[in-house]
Amino acid sequence: MTLEKEYGIPTVSLSNENIVSFGTGPHQEYSTGMPLRFVGVPYPFTGLGEDKLGEWLRGKDRVSGKSLMPAIVDALTEPLTAEERKSGTPPEAAAEPRFLPPDTEDNLQRLFKERGWTDFNPVILPTEERVRAMLRGTSHRPDELVKKEAGTFGTSRPFTVEKVAVIAVMAGAKPEYLPVILALASQVPYMDSTTSNANMVLLSGPIRREIGMNSGIGVLSPTAEANSVIGRSMNLIHSIIQGYKEGETGFSSLGNPLRYNNMTLAENEEALPEGWKPVHVENGHPPEASVLTIFSGWNFVNCSGSVVEHYAPQLLMRDFTRVLAATGSATLIMDPSVARQLRETQGFASKGALGEWLSKNAEVPAATYWANSITSGMTAPLGRQGLEPYATWLKVPGETLIKHLPNARNIRTIVAGGETASVWFLTDFMGGRGVSIDHWR
Amino acid sequence: MAPKSLVTFMLLAGTVLAGVPALAEDSGGRRITVLNPAVTEKRAPRVPLAPRAGTLEGKTVYLVDMNYEGLGRTPVLEEMERWFGANMPGVRTVRRLKSGSYVSDDPALWKEIAASRAGGVILGVAG
Numbered sequence: 001m002t003l004e005k006e007y008g009i010p011t012v013s014l015s016n017e018n019i020v021s022f023g024t025g026p027h028q029e030y031s032t033g034m035p036l037r038f039v040g041v042p043y044p045f046t047g048l049g050e051d052k053l054g055e056w057l058r059g060k061d062r063v064s065g066k067s068l069m070p071a072i073v074d075a076l077t078e079p080l081t082a083e084e085r086k087s088g089t090p091p092e093a094a095a096e097p098r099f100l101p102p103d104t105e106d107n108l109q110r111l112f113k114e115r116g117w118t119d120f121n122p123v124i125l126p127t128e129e130r131v132r133a134m135l136r137g138t139s140h141r142p143d144e145l146v147k148k149e150a151g152t153f154g155t156s157r158p159f160t161v162e163k164v165a166v167i168a169v170m171a172g173a174k175p176e177y178l179p180v181i182l183a184l185a186s187q188v189p190y191m192d193s194t195t196s197n198a199n200m201v202l203l204s205g206p207i208r209r210e211i212g213m214n215s216g217i218g219v220l221s222p223t224a225e226a227n228s229v230i231g232r233s234m235n236l237i238h239s240i241i242q243g244y245k246e247g248e249t250g251f252s253s254l255g256n257p258l259r260y261n262n263m264t265l266a267e268n269e270e271a272l273p274e275g276w277k278p279v280h281v282e283n284g285h286p287p288e289a290s291v292l293t294i295f296s297g298w299n300f301v302n303c304s305g306s307v308v309e310h311y312a313p314q315l316l317m318r319d320f321t322r323v324l325a326a327t328g329s330a331t332l333i334m335d336p337s338v339a340r341q342l343r344e345t346q347g348f349a350s351k352g353a354l355g356e357w358l359s360k361n362a363e364v365p366a367a368t369y370w371a372n373s374i375t376s377g378m379t380a381p382l383g384r385q386g387l388e389p390y391a392t393w394l395k396v397p398g399e400t401l402i403k404h405l406p407n408a409r410n411i412r413t414i415v416a417g418g419e420t421a422s423v424w425f426l427t428d429f430m431g432g433r434g435v436s437i438d439h440w441r
Numbered sequence: 442m443a444p445k446s447l448v449t450f451m452l453l454a455g456t457v458l459a460g461v462p463a464l465a466e467d468s469g470g471r472r473i474t475v476l477n478p479a480v481t482e483k484r485a486p487r488v489p490l491a492p493r494a495g496t497l498e499g500k501t502v503y504l505v506d507m508n509y510e511g512l513g514r515t516p517v518l519e520e521m522e523r524w525f526g527a528n529m530p531g532v533r534t535v536r537r538l539k540s541g542s543y544v545s546d547d548p549a550l551w552k553e554i555a556a557s558r559a560g561g562v563i564l565g566v567a568g
Binding site: 001002003004005006007008009010011012013014015016019023028029030031032033034035036037041043045046048050053054056057069072073076077078079080084085086087088089090092093094095096097098099100102103104105106108112115117125126127128131150151155156157158159162163166167170194236240241243373375376377378379380381382384385 | 470471472473474475476477478479480481482483484485486487488489490491492493494495496497502508509510511512513515516517519520521524528529540541542543544545546548551554555559560561562563564565566567568
C-alpha cells in the first residue's frame with residue numbers, strides 16, 4: 001500500500017491461489033480501501049524442487065485466468081480501470097434492520113443457517129421477549145457500544161450489548177451467563193490462521209459457581225450447560241460479529257476440532273494445592289474477581305494414561321514439550337491429583353516453580369524447532385537480525401538440543417478435573433492477562 | 442332471511458376471497474418476529490492505485506521476497522527473475538528480501554525502491 005499510495009509505484013501482490021479472494025474481496029472493501037492488483041499463484045509455492053520451478057511458472061493466475069508471468073506484467077502495466085481510480089468515502093451499506101421480517105420458525109431456522117449465523121445446530125430464535133429477558137443479566141444499556149473494530153484485521157463492525165444478547169439467546173444461554181458472553185465478545189477479533197489454530201476459554205473467580213460452570217469431572221467434555229453454551233457462544237460471535245466465514249474471510253485448511261467448544265472450562269480453584277494460585281490471580285487480578293481469559297495456539301497433547309510412580313510427571317511433561325509448535329509458550333491442564341503430586345512429592349511449591357523447571361529442562365533438536373512455519377516464518381527473521389537466543393539457534397547444527405521454552409512466565413498451569421485419574425494435557429496455547437467479567441454485570 | 446342482494450354479495454365475496462393467498466399463516470405454522478443478529482460492516486475509504494506506464498521496457502522491477510516461510514529465499518521469485526532475463530531483457534530486475542517476518546513493515550526498503558524510481562514491484566508470496 002505504501003508503495004502505491006505514498007510513492008506512486010505500481011505493485012502486484014502474489015498470493016496463494018486458495019486465499020487470494022480475501023485480498024481482492026473483503027480485505028480490499030473493508031480494510032485497505034485500495035483495489036490492489038493480485039495474482040493468485042499455484043499452491044504450494046515452496047518445496048517444489050528446482051526441476052519443477054519452470055512448470056510452476058507456466059501455471060495460471062487464479063484471478064485473471066491468464067498465464068502467470070503475462071498476468072504479473074499486465075498487473076504492472078495495464079491502465080487503471082475506473083474502479084481503480086476511485087477515491088473518497090464509499091456510500092455506506094444499508095444498516096441492518098433491528099428486526100427480521102416475520103416468518104415461521106422453520107423458515108427462520110433455515111434463514112439463520114443460510115446467512116451463516118449458526119454452527120449448523122438449531123438455534124433458539126431471538127424473539128424480543130427472549131432478548132429482553134436476557135438483557136436482565138447485565139446492568140449495561142442495550143444500545144451501549146461494546147466494540148467497534150470487531151472484524152478480522154480490526155475492520156469496523158460495531159456491535160452493541162443488545163447484539164450480544166441476541167447471540168446469547170441463540171446459543172441457549174441463561175441471563176446469568178450474559179456478563180461472561182459480553183466479556184467474551186469484547187475480545188474479538190479472535191486469533192485465526194490458515195494453519196488451523198484453536199482457542200481456549202478459561203473462567204476464573206466466583207462466576208464459576210454462580211453460573212454452574214464445571215471445573216471437575218469431565219470438565220472438557222460436554223458435561224455442563226454453562227461450559228457448553230459459553231463455548232458455543234464464542235463460535236456464534238466469531239461468525240456473526242467478527243464476520244468469520246471459511247473460504248471467504250477465513251481459510252483454516254483443516255479447521256480444528258477444538259473449535260467445537262473452544263475448550264471452555266473453569267479452573268478448579270478449590271482443589272489447588274497450597275501455594276498454587278489461580279490463573280487470574282497470577283495475572284494480577286484479586287482472588288474475588290471474576291475473569292475470562294482466552295488462550296490460543298495449535299497443539300494439544302494427552303499424557304496418555306495417567307501418571308506413573310516410576311517416572312515423575314514433570315519428566316514426561318518435559319519430554320512431551322518436544323511436540324509443541326515452538327511458540328515459546330506452553331499451557332498445562334492437569335487434574336488436581338497431578339498438581340498435588342507435583343507439590344507434595346516433587347516439591348514444586350508453586351505453578352511458577354514448575355514453569356521454571358520446565359524452562360530449564362525442556363529441550364528439542366534445533367532442526368525440529370525450526371521445522372514448522374511458525375518458527376521459521378516468525379522467529380527466524382528475528383534471529384537473522386541478531387536477536388538471541390534465536391540467532392544462536394539458527395547457527396547450531398540441527399541435532400543440537402536447544403531449550404525452546406526460554407521464558408518461564410510463558411509456561412502456565414490450569415488445574416481442573418475430577419480426580420478419577422492423574423491425567424494432564426499439554427498445549428502450546430498462549431494466554432492473555434484476562435478481562436473482567438464483573439465489568440459486564 | 443337476508444335480502445337476496447346481500448346473499449349474492451356474500452357468495453361472490455366468498456368466491457373472490459377464496460382466491461386470495463392467506464396473509465398471516467402458511468402450512469408451517471404461525472409467524473414470529475425475531476431480532477436481527479447481523480452486524481453492519483463499514484467500508485474503508487477508497488484509495489486509488491498508482492498510474493501504470495503501459496510498459497516495463499527500460500525500467501527496473503523489484504522482486505520483494507516477503508519471506509513467508511522464513512527461509513531467507515523463495516525459489517519461485519528467483520525463477521521469475523530468470524524469466525525476465527530470458528523473456529524481457531530490457532527490464533532490469535532487483536531481488537530483495539524484506540526484513541523481519543512476513544507481517545513486518547520495511548520502510549527502509551520502500552524508500553530504496555522509491556529512490557530508484559522503480560517501474561514496478563512484485564511482492565510475494567503470501568501463503
